[in-house]
Amino acid sequence: MVTPQPMENKVSILYIGGSLDAINELAAHPEISLIHEGNALAATNYLKSAEKPDAVLCELTVAGGDGFQINDLLREDRIFDSMAFILICHEFKEDIFKKAFLYKRDTVGRIDDFFVLPLADISGLVSRIRFLISFREKEIELLPYHMPPIKRLFDILVASVALLCLSPLLLIVIIAIRLESKGKVYYTSRRRGRGLQEFNFYKLRSMRVGADAELGQLAKDKNQYASASKQTEIDFEKPCPRCSKLGGTAYCSDIVHIGEHSICEYMYLLQKNEINKSQPAFIKIVDDPRITKVGKFIRNTSIDELPQLINVIKGDMSIVGNRPLPVYEADLLTKGVYAKRSLAPAGLTGLWQVRLRGQGGVMSEEERKNLDNEYADHFSGNKYSFWYDLKLIFQTFRALFQKGSV
Numbered sequence: 001m002v003t004p005q006p007m008e009n010k011v012s013i014l015y016i017g018g019s020l021d022a023i024n025e026l027a028a029h030p031e032i033s034l035i036h037e038g039n040a041l042a043a044t045n046y047l048k049s050a051e052k053p054d055a056v057l058c059e060l061t062v063a064g065g066d067g068f069q070i071n072d073l074l075r076e077d078r079i080f081d082s083m084a085f086i087l088i089c090h091e092f093k094e095d096i097f098k099k100a101f102l103y104k105r106d107t108v109g110r111i112d113d114f115f116v117l118p119l120a121d122i123s124g125l126v127s128r129i130r131f132l133i134s135f136r137e138k139e140i141e142l143l144p145y146h147m148p149p150i151k152r153l154f155d156i157l158v159a160s161v162a163l164l165c166l167s168p169l170l171l172i173v174i175i176a177i178r179l180e181s182k183g184k185v186y187y188t189s190r191r192r193g194r195g196l197q198e199f200n201f202y203k204l205r206s207m208r209v210g211a212d213a214e215l216g217q218l219a220k221d222k223n224q225y226a227s228a229s230k231q232t233e234i235d236f237e238k239p240c241p242r243c244s245k246l247g248g249t250a251y252c253s254d255i256v257h258i259g260e261h262s263i264c265e266y267m268y269l270l271q272k273n274e275i276n277k278s279q280p281a282f283i284k285i286v287d288d289p290r291i292t293k294v295g296k297f298i299r300n301t302s303i304d305e306l307p308q309l310i311n312v313i314k315g316d317m318s319i320v321g322n323r324p325l326p327v328y329e330a331d332l333l334t335k336g337v338y339a340k341r342s343l344a345p346a347g348l349t350g351l352w353q354v355r356l357r358g359q360g361g362v363m364s365e366e367e368r369k370n371l372d373n374e375y376a377d378h379f380s381g382n383k384y385s386f387w388y389d390l391k392l393i394f395q396t397f398r399a400l401f402q403k404g405s406v
Helices: 020-028 040-049 067-075 094-101 122-136 149-180 211-222 241-245 265-277 293-300 308-314 327-333 337-343 351-358 365-379 386-398
Strands: 011-016 032-037 055-059 084-089 113-116 186-192 198-204 255-258 261-264 318-320 347-349
Touching (some): 084 094, 149 198, 149 293, 186 327
């Protein structure tokens, strides 16, 4: 049995079968952590007793069963839903190929892909597995929420004292906002915090009245997190590589009907994934022209955030946590690994804001999402540390006055 060598960002693969050439090639690849079992019984015992791999590569015929039977056995347990299953054959057989792609068309039971030995492109196989995993990811199960008593007590005391002490400053800023432009001095929006719960989020208005109507066009032209991907809609004329191998006599998966168009589910999901890549989860407008002069000052000094102390007292937010997202942004982070961020409370300040200020206001979308997950890891379970929260608060004060807004 080949045992895996753990390494960050590796794809873990369980190979079931006896092809030594394939086993050696997979084991030698730097992006793969390989486990090998020679028969069906040993493989199923391994899967029941160890951490599940990202993918199973199973030869068509192995001792104790065949690839189709092993796939059926694994899919009976929901714990393996996100795991990719790839069938391996020693030679191309059209009937087996068609059976694999037409096999159990529900999204859980189907066999994900079909490869023929020798495995010519191992890097391509790794990319394919990563792609399959992204489609099989499920929504993260939100655990019961238990706010540590010391954190809640700290939130109430700090927010109450801060509101009392800062009320003269708030009054001056409110007058300045009102003198510069007409309209409400505060801004309310719907946000999602811990567990994707919605609440009214309060800020001092830093933009001109009617700024929300301009967001759509600005997000297209000036979003800091915008992707370079160009595909924005489904191309119904684009041929499916799987269907073409079936000779045009059958579809590789269920048919999706959209208006007057029809497309196989596999090709629809493939293109949908590319479209989603072009839609960033966060929106941050570079040199936002909607911001007023007073608004620029209160943003750079974070004064515009002070009304959120009311959210903290109400229990919508905490002093330290992950920033609550607008509903349209939160909806893009409800599945997969980045949904973990919602396991932590919404906060006035947090890990990514401190890091962002520390590197001059420049941060990629991936960095921000990873930092949100990192704080969720610190908060979840028995890992919460009050002193870790205090450290983030002190770091926030140290970098409070900055040239750019966060």
